[in-house]
Amino acid sequence: MESFHNAGMSRTSGPSELLVALDRSDAEPLREQIAEQLRAAIRLGTLRSGTRLPASRVLAANLGVSRGVVVEAYDEMHAQGFLAISARSAPVVTAIPGDVGPAPVEPPVRAPLVDFAIETVDTALFDRRAWLRAYAAALDTAPSAALAYGDPRGRPELRSALAEYLGRARGVAAEPARTVICQGSIQGVQIAARLLAAAGARRVAIEDPCSAEVRAATVRAGLEPVPVPADADGLDVGALPTANVNAVLLTPAHQYPGGGTLTPERRRALLAWADTADALIVEDDYDGELRYDRRPVGALQGLARERVIYLGTASRTLVPALRLGWMVVPAALVAGAIAIRWELGGPSPALDQLALARLLRTAAFERHVRRLRTEYGRRREALLAALARTLPDAVPGGAAAGVHLTLTLPAAVSVAAVARAAAAQRVHLQTVELFRAEPADDTRTLLLGFGRVPAPAAPLATSMLERVLSSAAGRARW
Amino acid sequence: MESFHNAGMSRTSGPSELLVALDRSDAEPLREQIAEQLRAAIRLGTLRSGTRLPASRVLAANLGVSRGVVVEAYDEMHAQGFLAISARSAPVVTAIPGDVGPAPVEPPVRAPLVDFAIETVDTALFDRRAWLRAYAAALDTAPSAALAYGDPRGRPELRSALAEYLGRARGVAAEPARTVICQGSIQGVQIAARLLAAAGARRVAIEDPCSAEVRAATVRAGLEPVPVPADADGLDVGALPTANVNAVLLTPAHQYPGGGTLTPERRRALLAWADTADALIVEDDYDGELRYDRRPVGALQGLARERVIYLGTASRTLVPALRLGWMVVPAALVAGAIAIRWELGGPSPALDQLALARLLRTAAFERHVRRLRTEYGRRREALLAALARTLPDAVPGGAAAGVHLTLTLPAAVSVAAVARAAAAQRVHLQTVELFRAEPADDTRTLLLGFGRVPAPAAPLATSMLERVLSSAAGRARW
Numbered sequence: 038m039e040s041f042h043n044a045g046m047s048r049t050s051g052p053s054e055l056l057v058a059l060d061r062s063d064a065e066p067l068r069e070q071i072a073e074q075l076r077a078a079i080r081l082g083t084l085r086s087g088t089r090l091p092a093s094r095v096l097a098a099n100l101g102v103s104r105g106v107v108v109e110a111y112d113e114m115h116a117q118g119f120l121a122i123s124a125r126s127a128p129v130v131t132a133i134p135g136d137v138g139p140a141p142v143e144p145p146v147r148a149p150l151v152d153f154a155i156e157t158v159d160t161a162l163f164d165r166r167a168w169l170r171a172y173a174a175a176l177d178t179a180p181s182a183a184l185a186y187g188d189p190r191g192r193p194e195l196r197s198a199l200a201e202y203l204g205r206a207r208g209v210a211a212e213p214a215r216t217v218i219c220q221g222s223i224q225g226v227q228i229a230a231r232l233l234a235a236a237g238a239r240r241v242a243i244e245d246p247c248s249a250e251v252r253a254a255t256v257r258a259g260l261e262p263v264p265v266p267a268d269a270d271g272l273d274v275g276a277l278p279t280a281n282v283n284a285v286l287l288t289p290a291h292q293y294p295g296g297g298t299l300t301p302e303r304r305r306a307l308l309a310w311a312d313t314a315d316a317l318i319v320e321d322d323y324d325g326e327l328r329y330d331r332r333p334v335g336a337l338q339g340l341a342r343e344r345v346i347y348l349g350t351a352s353r354t355l356v357p358a359l360r361l362g363w364m365v366v367p368a369a370l371v372a373g374a375i376a377i378r379w380e381l382g383g384p385s386p387a388l389d390q391l392a393l394a395r396l397l398r399t400a401a402f403e404r405h406v407r408r409l410r411t412e413y414g415r416r417r418e419a420l421l422a423a424l425a426r427t428l429p430d431a432v433p434g435g436a437a438a439g440v441h442l443t444l445t446l447p448a449a450v451s452v453a454a455v456a457r458a459a460a461a462q463r464v465h466l467q468t469v470e471l472f473r474a475e476p477a478d479d480t481r482t483l484l485l486g487f488g489r490v491p492a493p494a495a496p497l498a499t500s501m502l503e504r505v506l507s508s509a510a511g512r513a514r515w
Numbered sequence: 516m517e518s519f520h521n522a523g524m525s526r527t528s529g530p531s532e533l534l535v536a537l538d539r540s541d542a543e544p545l546r547e548q549i550a551e552q553l554r555a556a557i558r559l560g561t562l563r564s565g566t567r568l569p570a571s572r573v574l575a576a577n578l579g580v581s582r583g584v585v586v587e588a589y590d591e592m593h594a595q596g597f598l599a600i601s602a603r604s605a606p607v608v609t610a611i612p613g614d615v616g617p618a619p620v621e622p623p624v625r626a627p628l629v630d631f632a633i634e635t636v637d638t639a640l641f642d643r644r645a646w647l648r649a650y651a652a653a654l655d656t657a658p659s660a661a662l663a664y665g666d667p668r669g670r671p672e673l674r675s676a677l678a679e680y681l682g683r684a685r686g687v688a689a690e691p692a693r694t695v696i697c698q699g700s701i702q703g704v705q706i707a708a709r710l711l712a713a714a715g716a717r718r719v720a721i722e723d724p725c726s727a728e729v730r731a732a733t734v735r736a737g738l739e740p741v742p743v744p745a746d747a748d749g750l751d752v753g754a755l756p757t758a759n760v761n762a763v764l765l766t767p768a769h770q771y772p773g774g775g776t777l778t779p780e781r782r783r784a785l786l787a788w789a790d791t792a793d794a795l796i797v798e799d800d801y802d803g804e805l806r807y808d809r810r811p812v813g814a815l816q817g818l819a820r821e822r823v824i825y826l827g828t829a830s831r832t833l834v835p836a837l838r839l840g841w842m843v844v845p846a847a848l849v850a851g852a853i854a855i856r857w858e859l860g861g862p863s864p865a866l867d868q869l870a871l872a873r874l875l876r877t878a879a880f881e882r883h884v885r886r887l888r889t890e891y892g893r894r895r896e897a898l899l900a901a902l903a904r905t906l907p908d909a910v911p912g913g914a915a916a917g918v919h920l921t922l923t924l925p926a927a928v929s930v931a932a933v934a935r936a937a938a939a940q941r942v943h944l945q946t947v948e949l950f951r952a953e954p955a956d957d958t959r960t961l962l963l964g965f966g967r968v969p970a971p972a973a974p975l976a977t978s979m980l981e982r983v984l985s986s987a988a989g990r991a992r993w
Contacts, residue, residue, distance in 0.1 A: 051878055052680075052683060052878045052881060053878065053881050053882065053885065054680070054683050054684035054804070054881045054884070055683050055684070056683065056684060056685060056686045056811045056813045057811065058810060058811050058812075058813075059809075078682070078686060078817070081688060081817055081818070082682075082688045082690075082820075083682045083686045083687055083688045083689075083813075083817040084682050084683065085678060085679065085682055085689075085690075087679070088679045088682055088683060089679070090683070100809075101809065156664070157663060158663075159659075160659040160660070160662035160663050161659045163659075163662055165654050165655075168654070169650075169651055169654050172647075172650065173647055173651070176643050176646070176647050177643075181637075181638040181639045181641075182638070183836060184638035184641055184834040184835070184836040184837075185635060185636075185638050185834070185835050185836065186634070186835045186836075187836065200563060201563065201565070201566050201567075202530075202532070204556070204560075204561045204562050204563055204566055205530060205532050205533050205534065205562065205566060205568070206532035206533070206534060207534065208534045208556065208561045209561060210559060210560045210561045211561075211563075212563075219860065220698070220859075220860035220861065220863075221860060221861055223857075223860055223861045224859070224860030224861070227858065227859075227860065257858060326532070331537075331578075331579065332536060333534045333535065333536050335534045335536075335561075339556070339559055339561040340559070342560075356662040356663070357662070357663050357664045358661060358662040358663065358664075358665065358864060358865035358866065359662075359864055359865075359866070360860070360861065360862070360863065360864045379701075380705065380735060381698075381702070381705075381859050381860060382697065382698035382699060382701055382702030382705065382838070382859060382860070383698065383699055383701045383702070383838065384838070385698075385838065386836060386837055386838045386864060386867055387836035387837075388836065388837070389864055389867070400529055400530045400531065403530060403531050403532045404531065406532070407531065
């Protein structure tokens with residue numbers, strides 16, 4: 038097959054494809070047929086302004102006509118204003134009177150000066166070279182069969198590598214057969230919600246506050262989400278028995294967005310309740326590896342693998358654009374997970390999976406995670422120090438893990454006023470009300486992501502935060 | 516950030532992550548705490564047989580203990596049979612009595628000797644070097660923002676490049692704003708079906724025969740699929756008015772799997788009917804570029820962009836494992852398409868999209884498609900020639916495009932007998948009954964994919980086909 042790929046690979050040439058149907062039995066000259074069809078396509082909008090057409094030599098060869106025929110057609114259209122022709126490049130479709138031109142590119146959103154948004158990580162920390170090395174190696178070694186359709190659960194190489202890594206790093210009881218690669222945690226939550234519904238769940242406890250996406254996913258799956266408060270120690274597990282639910286979806290290692298870690302007592306109580314209620318648990322371990330203290334918190338799933346659907350993602354440890362997430366499901370739900378994953382579009386792209394498998398097997402992935410912990414740890418320290426200096430009466434929390442912390446203000450502020458003041462200062466800032474089941478008008482709790490606040494920028498970012506709060510409170514200083 | 520990435524990148528080292536929680540206030544020696552937790556994890560199965568543990572030096576540094584403590588813990592576990600320790604490598608978890616060991620890898624499926632399956636393309640024809648070049652360039656030039664979350668429709672670079680290419684090559688009226696990148700055609704069909712339902716469709720005409728996935732997608736979207744026969748000229752459009760449907764899903768350029776091309780008369784009648792019935796059309800253009808004749812057939816969508824949802828995919832022109840597909844939707848359905856695409860997991864991976872955009876902009880994609888047409892054209896010719904020699908009474912059809920053709924036998928054969936005979940000969944062979952709404956027990960129509968039958972193999976493949984048919988008919992020769 039070598040010659041198949043070598044032909045034309047290094048030759049730079051322009052477009053060649055152009056839909057023209059010639060009828061040689063027609064009395065109309067070929068030149069006119071070509072020009073007419075192209076003009077019609079331009080008017081129709083299938084050939085948009087700015088589209089490059091094939092060079093006359095190329096089009097002539099494709100259509101099986103002499104080059105002169107195409108040249109004449111192009112010249113005619115040029116004279117009529119449909120094409121722009123220059124000496125050394127292919128003709129380009131020009132805008133015609135009445136043509137509204139190409140649809141405008143989406144206008145760029147003006148980036149904030151300070152970005153405290155908690156969903157974000159610093160994509161500049163992504164090790165592109167390491168990723169490319171892994172991807173290239175995967176592409177080099179993948180058998181042809183790996184490029185066809187495959188197991189909806191994903192590549193076995195990745196499921197094996199994940200099983201080992203998750204076992205070591207997160208205490209997850211992972212078997213490749215129970216692991217499903219999905220398109221990021223958005224999809225993982227969706228699949229999990231549908232599995233709950235398929236398993237007979239009706240009402241599912243969700244944390245309050247929690248991400249809107251989680252709430253939406255449960256509703257889409259036909260479940261009724263029942264908000265249960267989460268505090269500094271995570272989900273209030275004690276409220277579950279009276280909540281009349283038979284499923285729960287939570288973020289035990291680092292409550293999103295409140296930041297609390299589920300205490301050992303609550304973990305035990307949760308598992309005991311689940312046994313009694315014969316309930317399923319969805320554990321969203323979205324940032325489990327990004328811990329800054331020396332108190333590692335393993336996954337619940339390791340202690341109850343037939344009750345817990347475990348979700349993880351590379352969106353924070355790598356980048357969201359790779360769309361790499363995973364789930365480890367109870368044995369009884371594997372068939373359902375496979376069916377749902379297939380319905381949502383079939384398996385994730387194979388090469389991306391094989392590249393991640395390589396990063397995991399060579400331990401490059403966990404080395405990268407350690408470096409992230411160090412860098413984000415610096416940012417966290419810098420932000421905490423700046424907050425202590427600039428907003429000493431505000432109490433930071435939820436800082437044990439992840440890339441955001443909470444800030445509890447000494448007095449409530451109006452959510453709307455904060456939003457206005459933040460927008461005016463070009464500070465992207467969220468309050469916890471954005472994530473509550475019943476958002477209040479006033480709040481004491483801000484959410485500060487430091488994923489995009491480099492350590493040297495923390496003092497200035499905090500000063501701007503202080504200005505936002507002062508402005509929102511209508512005072513000179515907060 | 517240079518130092519961030521350089522640290523440790525070239526140093527090959529083993530695993531470092533291992534979940535161990537030490538309680539220094541506990542009377543129990545640290546060595547014993549470590550060994551106990553690891554033994555528990557091994558029994559629990561979170562540390563599976565074959566898992567490599569961090570080297571003692573690495574684990575000691577991570578836990579903040581002396582190396583000797585870790586060495587003693589490992590030695591104890593080694594003596595007890597939990598770990599295998601060798602001089603120059605990290606300890607490895609060994610199987611313990613009662614441990615069932617790692618879950619078995621899925622047993623490899625025995626590949627057929629001859630593969631006539633019609634869903635397949637020859638993934639060996641994928642130009643890996645060109646893809647890697649495009650991917651590397653995309654990775655090199657992508658701004659950090661492109662690595663975060665993005666527009667559910669996909670990267671604007673790809674939507675623009677596709678708009679131009681589809682306009683030229685397929686006569687599609689594509690605007691980037693109406694284009695949605697999806698995870699292959701499986702997902703495209705799913706999104707389209709849901710859009711039909713959201714737009715008020717109830718009964719949707721589908722071709723008979725058609726792919727089971729299409730039927731399933733309509734049902735999942737809450738629609739009632741109404742099979743309408745497709746013949747050598749594509750869908751029997753004349754049957755639509757009495758079918759009482761307000762939507763239709765078809766493959767007009769090359770009927771799947773029957774192979775017919777919708778005639779110009781039927782195309783006009785279809786669009787006229789859709790206007791009268793105010794119906795939506797889903798045009799699945801799954802292999803529109805792979806035509807072998809000089810009668811290019813443009814997309815219907817170019818003539819009725821507000822009635823037609825256009826679907827395309829790179830699964831046949833590149834490889835299925837890239838999961839790259841696209842849809843161009845009527846303006847009124849854009850918001851719905853965005854919402855559904857988000858629900859299904861958010862946008863497709865950005866780098867894959869940017870790589871494809873690059874292939875399109877540099878015209879490398881269409882050069883590759885031309886080469887594919889040439890190579891598959893050779894295989895098609897070889898197969899037709901071999902069929903003419905070996906099975907002269909059987910009539911090939913549907914060969915104008917794509918990577919499969921139909922073969923109409925002079926007399927019907929039992930579908931079950933064909934399946935048995937094919938399996939016995941290790942020939943992967945499908946009959947059209949596999950795709951019919953009401954499969955019959957006997958059939959005259961075989962489907963022969965030549966995506967995986969190289970030209971030199973055609974004579975032998977056809978001989979084996981003849982043996983399968985003879986065996987199925989219980990005769991010495993077909």
